C-alpha cells in the first residue's frame with residue numbers, strides 16, 4: 001500500500017491536529033451546540049453530549065483516520081481498495097459514495113449559514129445594533145434571509161473562498177489556511193470569553209446553565225439530539241476525517257490524536273456556550289431561542305453591551321473562520337475523488353465539486369425567501385430537509401458502517417499495523433468500535449424513527 005498520498009501530506013502531527021480540529025470546530029460548535037443546549041435545558045444535554053463524544057465519537061474518528069491512512073486515497077477509492085484486500089464485498093465502496101453525497105447536502109445549508117455570518121460582520125460593524133430593540137434584531141434577520149439576492153450573494157462569496165482554498169491543494173491551501181486561522185480562532189474565543197465574564201455580570205448564570213444537572217429536563221429526544229450533534233460536531237460519518245487521515249504521516253498515534261481533537265472540539269463548544277449564555281441572561285433574553293440564537297439574540301445582546309460593536313464584529317469573524325476550516329473538509333472527499341478518477345488538477349476538481357455544491361446550495365438559499373413555501377418532507381423546506389436527512393440519517397448510518405467495517409471486516413493485520421503506536425488503549429478501542437459504538441448508534445437510529 002502507498003506510504004504517501006498523491007494529493008500531498010500534512011507536514012507534521014500538529015498540522016494534522018489543526019486540520020482535523022479545523023474541520024470539527026465550526027458552525028456546529030458556535031451556532032448549533034448553544035441553541036441545542038438551550039432548547040434542551042442545559043446540563044443534562046451537555047453531559048450526554050460529552051459522553052457520546054468520548055464513547056462513540058472518538059472510537060469512530062479513530063476508525064476513520066485508520067481507514068484513510070491505510071488507503072491513502074479519496075474515501076471512495078480507499079473503501080474500494082480496503083474491501084478488496086480484506087476479501088469483502090465491493091458494496092463497501094458505497095460508504096464512500098454516501099459520504100460524498102452527504103458532504104454536498106451538508107455544505108448546501110452550511111454555506112448559506114456561513115454566508116449569513118459574513119454579512120453580520122458588516123452589520124455589527126456598521127453600529128446598527130447599538131441600543132437596538134428585539135423587533136429591530138428580528139427584522140434585521142428576516143430582511144437578510146428574506147432577500148434572495150443578499151443570501152445568494154453571501155453564499156456565493158463563501159463558496160468562492162472554499163473553492164479557492166481547495167484548489168490550492170493540501171499543503172498550500174488546506175494546511176496554510178488552518179495554520180493561521182486556527183490559532184486566530186482560539187485567541188478570539190479567549191478574548192470573547194473574558195469579555196463575557198467581565199462585562200455581562202451574569203457569567204456564573206451561564207456556567208450553571210451549562211453545568212448544573214437538572215434531571216427534570218431529561219428526555220429521550222434530548223439524548224437523540226445530543227448524539228446527532230456529537231457526529232456533526234466531530235465531522236464524522238461522511239469521510240471528511242477519512243480524507244484527512246489519508247494525508248497523515250504514518251508514525252503518529254491515532255487514538256491519542258483523535259482524543260486531542262475531540263477535547264479541542266468540546267472545549268470550543270463549551271467556550272461558545274460561556275460566551276453566548278452570559279450575554280443572553282444579562283439582557284433577559286430567551287436561552288431557548290432556537291436557530292435564531294446566534295443571529296437575533298446575540299446581536300441584540302451585543303447592542304446593549306459596552307464595546308458591543310467591536311466585539312460583535314470579532315464574534316462573527318470567529319464564526320466565519322470556523323466555518324471556512326470546516327467547509328474545506330466537506331469538499332475534500334469529493335475533490336480528491338475527482339482528481340483521482342479524472343486524472344485532473346486540483347483547481348479543476350475544486351471548481352467542479354464546489355460549483356456543484358454551490359448549485360445544490362441555491363436550494364437552501366431560496367428556502368428562506370422565494371422557496372419558503374415549498375416543502376419537501378412534511379413541513380420541512382429544502383434547507384431543513386438537507387439538514388435533517390444528512391445529519392439524522394446519513395451521518396449515523398455512515399458511522400455505523402464505518403465502525404462495523406473497521407471492527408469486523410477489515411483485515412486485522414491492517415488494523416494492527418495502523419495501531420502500532422496505540423497498544424495500551426487498543427483493546428478498549430476495539431471493544432468500543434465492535435460493540436458499543438454500532439449498538440449505540442443503532443439505538444439512536446431506531447429511537448429516531450419509531
Ligand code: TRP
Pocket residue numbers: 023024025026027028029106231232233234235236237238240326327329330395
Ligand atoms: N464539524 C463541523 C461543525 O461542527 C461541520 C462539518 C465539517 C461536518 N465537516 C463535516 C459535519 C463532515 C459532518 C461531516 O461545524
